[in-house]
Amino acid sequence: MKIRDYFEHNGYAVINDLITPQQLTDIEQQLEQINLTTAGSRELLTQPWCQILANNLKNNTQLTSLLPINPVAIQCTLFKKSTDKNWLVPLHQDLSIAVRHQFSDTQFTGWSHKQNMLFVQPPAQYMQQLVAVRLHIDDCQHEHGPLKVVAGTHQYGRINESTLPQLRDQKGEQECTLSKGGAVIMRPLIVHSSSKAIQTNGRRVLHFLYAPGDLAEIIPFQFCI
Numbered sequence: 001m002k003i004r005d006y007f008e009h010n011g012y013a014v015i016n017d018l019i020t021p022q023q024l025t026d027i028e029q030q031l032e033q034i035n036l037t038t039a040g041s042r043e044l045l046t047q048p049w050c051q052i053l054a055n056n057l058k059n060n061t062q063l064t065s066l067l068p069i070n071p072v073a074i075q076c077t078l079f080k081k082s083t084d085k086n087w088l089v090p091l092h093q094d095l096s097i098a099v100r101h102q103f104s105d106t107q108f109t110g111w112s113h114k115q116n117m118l119f120v121q122p123p124a125q126y127m128q129q130l131v132a133v134r135l136h137i138d139d140c141q142h143e144h145g146p147l148k149v150v151a152g153t154h155q156y157g158r159i160n161e162s163t164l165p166q167l168r169d170q171k172g173e174q175e176c177t178l179s180k181g182g183a184v185i186m187r188p189l190i191v192h193s194s195s196k197a198i199q200t201n202g203r204r205v206l207h208f209l210y211a212p213g214d215l216a217e218i219i220p221f222q223f224c225i
Contacts (some may be wrong), residue, residue, distance in 0.1 A: 004065040011154030011190035012174075015062055016182040018135065024181045027053065027137060031204060036080060042098070042115045044076040044206070045223040054208055054225045057133055066185050067131050070213030073225040074098065074130075081145055081196075081203040088145070088196045091164040093153075094132070094188035095121045097209070098222035117222055124157040126219065127189050130211050134184040137204040140177060145197035147176040147184055154187035164191055 007013040019027075030049045034041065044050040054073035057063060075098050081087065095110070096119040102111060110121035140146045150173050153159065159167065168191065176184045186192070188209070197203060216224045 002065075007066050007185060010151040012149050012151065012176065012184060012186040013066065014176055014178055014182065014184055016178055018057075018060065018062055018183045019181050021181065023056075024137065027206070031078070031137065034078070036078075040077055040079045042075070042077045042117055044078055045073060045225055050076055050206075051225050053206075057135070057208060058210070063133065063185070067133075067210050068129060068212035068215075071131070071210040072213055072216050072221075073208055074211050074216070074221040074223050075207075075209040077207040079205045079207060082200055086145070086196050086200055089192075089194045091150075091168055091191055091193045092161070093159060093191055095127065095158065097122060097127075097130075097219070100220045100222050103220065122219065124189065126215065128154070128157075128187065129215055130188050130209055132186050132188055133208040133210065134186065135206040135208065136178055136180055136182055136184075137206065138180050138201055140180075140203055140205075142175060142177060143197065143199040144201055144203045145195050147186075148173045148193050148195070149176060149186065150191040154190040157189070159191065167191060
C-alpha cells in the first residue's frame with residue numbers, strides 16, 4: 001500500500017529519517033536556547049529558524065503526498081518529556097486551532113487563551129483538512145512514552161469523549177515508535193494518547209500543524225507560514 005493510501009485510511013503514518021543528521025543538529029542547537037518553564041511552548045513559529053524549518057518540511061518530498069494542497073504552517077508546539085515534566089495524555093482528539101482574533105461564527109466554539117494565544121474549536125469539516133507533522137528530536141521507543149493512535153478514527157468527525165475508551169478497546173491502538181529525525185504524520189481528529197515515560201530521555205517533539213492554503217483565506221489563523 002502506498003503511504004498516501006495508508007495515511008488516508010488510517011489517519012497516521014510513520015516516516016523514519018525525515019531530516020538529515022545535520023538538520024537535526026541545527027534544530028537541537030536552537031532548542032538549547034529556549035528556556036522552558038513548562039513542558040513545552042506553543043510560540044515557536046514566531047522564531048525565524050522555526051519558520052525556515054516549517055517551509056523546509058513543506059518542500060520535503062517525503063511529505064508532498066501527505067500534506068494539504070498549497071500547505072501553510074499554522075502552528076508549531078514543542079513538547080518535552082523529562083524527569084521533572086513527565087506526563088500522560090488521556091485519549092482525545094485535537095480540536096483547537098490558534099487564531100489572531102475572536103469572530104462571530106456560531107460554528108466556532110470553545111474559545112480559550114493558552115500561553116498568550118487565542119484558540120477556538122472549528123467545525124469538524126475544517127479540522128479534517130489539517131495535517132500534523134510530529135518531528136522527533138530524540139529517539140522515541142516504548143519506554144519514552146510514545147504517541148498511541150486508534151487507526152481510522154479520524155474519519156468519524158468529532159467523537160463524544162465518553163465513548164473514546166470503548167472505541168479504543170474495539171479497534172485497538174498502535175504505538176508510534178521511531179528514531180530521532182523521524183516523524184509521525186497524523187490527522188488531528190485521530191483518537192490518540194500517550195503514557196508517561198518509563199525511561200526519560202528528554203523526549204522532544206516539534207508538532208507542526210499544516211492547513212490548505214484556501215482554508216487560510218477563510219480562517220484568521222494566528223500564523224500562516
